[in-house]
Amino acid sequence: MxxxxxxxxxxxxxxxxxxxxxxxxxxxxxxxxxxxxxxxxxxxxxxxxxxxxxxxxxxxxxxxxxxxxxxxxxxxxxxxxxxxxxxxxxxxxxxxxxxxxxxxxxxxxxxxxxxxxxxxxATLALTEDSARWNREGVTLTARAGADGGWLLDGHKTFVLDGAQADVVLTVARATDGIGIFLVAGDAPGLTRTTLPTLDLTRRQARLEYRDVPARRLRTRGDGWELVEVVLRHSAVALAAEQVGVASRALEMAVEYAKVRHQFGRAIGSFQAVKHLLADSLMEVESARAAAYAALLSAQNGEGDLPMAASLAKSLCSDASVKVTQDNIQVHGGIGFTWEHPAHLYFKRAKTSQLLLGDSAYHRELLAQAIGV
Incomplete structure (x- = not known):
């Protein structure tokens, strides 16, 4: 490739x-x-x-x-x-x-x-209190309204930018299966609350639906098939972002190791720091290869996208967390302070690891895809 x-x-x-x-x-x-x-x-x-x-x-x-x-x-x-x-x-x-x-x-x-x-x-509202990213996790209900539209009842949580979105594509369970419904951000009966999160750079919200009017998005088959497509493409895009987070964290660590001196030497000359940075480099490049392979698979419409997406998401999630942790370690005490950006990268990495399903979840999906 x-x-x-x-x-x-x-x-x-x-x-x-x-x-x-x-x-x-x-x-x-x-x-x-x-x-x-x-x-x-x-x-x-x-x-x-x-x-x-x-x-x-x-x-x-x-x-x-x-x-x-x-x-x-x-x-x-x-x-x-x-x-x-x-x-x-x-x-x-x-x-x-x-x-x-x-x-x-x-x-x-x-x-x-x-x-x-x-x-x-716009945003996609899928997960609920169970925090499950599969079909069984959808309990919000959709019922036909008198005017040919739909009414939604239930809740969604961990919705990315859900409190700010002008349009919320809401995944709901109707009598004929899973559907995706278009909801205006200011629709009557919709309550949106910003959630306190570890990563302040990416907002999440809880949405409460009380007879919220909606329009059903037309799909070629069952709506869950479309949701799976969205989740795979989202996982690949997020994996690419995680590569960027890890790459910048590694650069920060290397730059600091060159200028921070102890015992009359740059700390980058110490064997323990060299090994830590070498391991971080391997994590970054392995994650980059997995993310780029998944991007090409998504671009070309290849049949291995489910495997490539889960492989990239699991590998890039773990690599991003590991490298951002190592960045804090190299910086020592200053890396733990609010004033230093190292914690921003770690928090983004940690929340992204859980977003769209954690590493264990995607390794399970990968195992199922290859028939293990």
Whole structure:
């Protein structure tokens, strides 16, 4: 498999990195994560209007660039490096993937242009109090309304950017199976509460539904099949972000090991630190290989995507946590302080490890996929 990116893709990476270095430094991340929205809405619109990042995977007829998962993954990797506060995973990956793979051209025409331009944010509401990412975890109910629409009752939790989203794609159980329902963020009967989380740079919310009006997204078959597609593409994109988080954490550790001196020597010259950094490098490069392979599988529509996605998610999750922990270890006491960014990377890594299912869950999915 060829892991080399073409010149356009490398230019995309360079452009995004330069943009984020200029607009989203650490100080801006710390400011943004304390705001009510949890992200800079003006910057979000610039990302759409100037760079077209939200519309990368959206076809040109709907206002996007017509690119694919590889380009989205490269952007996610750079956003992980920058620790960007933005609803990109929720809106540009999860919600957009659901719309693109649905059988609902009307919904695509209505929603995708605004999502591509950064004018609106959408998200996917799946998990509930059981925190299960499978079909059995869906208990929120949908019943037919008098006007031909649907009414939803129940709750969702751990919804990415759920309190800020303009549109919530809600997974619910109807009499004929699982469906995905379009809910306006300000719909009557919908209560949204921001959750306290370890990672302040990525917002999550609890949503309560009381006879909430909704429109059912048309799908080619059972709605759960579409949910599985979304989860796989989301896992691959998140794995790419985890590579970015781990890569930047390793760079921080190496930079500090070169300038921090003890006993008249740079700490990077000590064997214990050398071994720790060498192990971190192996973790990063192994994770990068798994993430890039999964991105190519998603891009090419290959049948091994379920295996590639779970392999990448489990490996990149563990690598990201390990490398960000090692970064704190290399920094010593200063790495534990609020003022140092090392803890931001560790917290992002730890919450991402659990998001979309933890490493053990994805190893189980991988074992099932290969028939073990």
């Amino acid at each position: 060829d892991f080399a990116f073409d010149e356009d893709q490398e230019e995309l990476r360079r452009t995004v990195r330069a943009f984020l270095e200029a607009t989203a430094p650490e100080a801006e991340t710390r400011r943004t994560m304390e705001t009510e929205a949890g992200y800079d809405q003006a910057l979000w619109r610039r990302m759409g209007s100037e760079l077209g990042l939200q519309g990368l995977a959206i076809p040109e007829e709907h206002g996007g660039a017509g690119a694919g998962p590889v380009e989205v993954g490269l952007v996610m990797e750079e956003m992980g490096r920058a620790m960007l506060c933005a609803p990109y995973l929720a809106s540009a990956v999860q919600a957009t993937t659901a719309l693109l793979h649905s059988d609902d051209e009307e919904a695509r025409t209505e929603l995708l242009p605004a999502l591509a331009a950064g004018e609106q944010v």
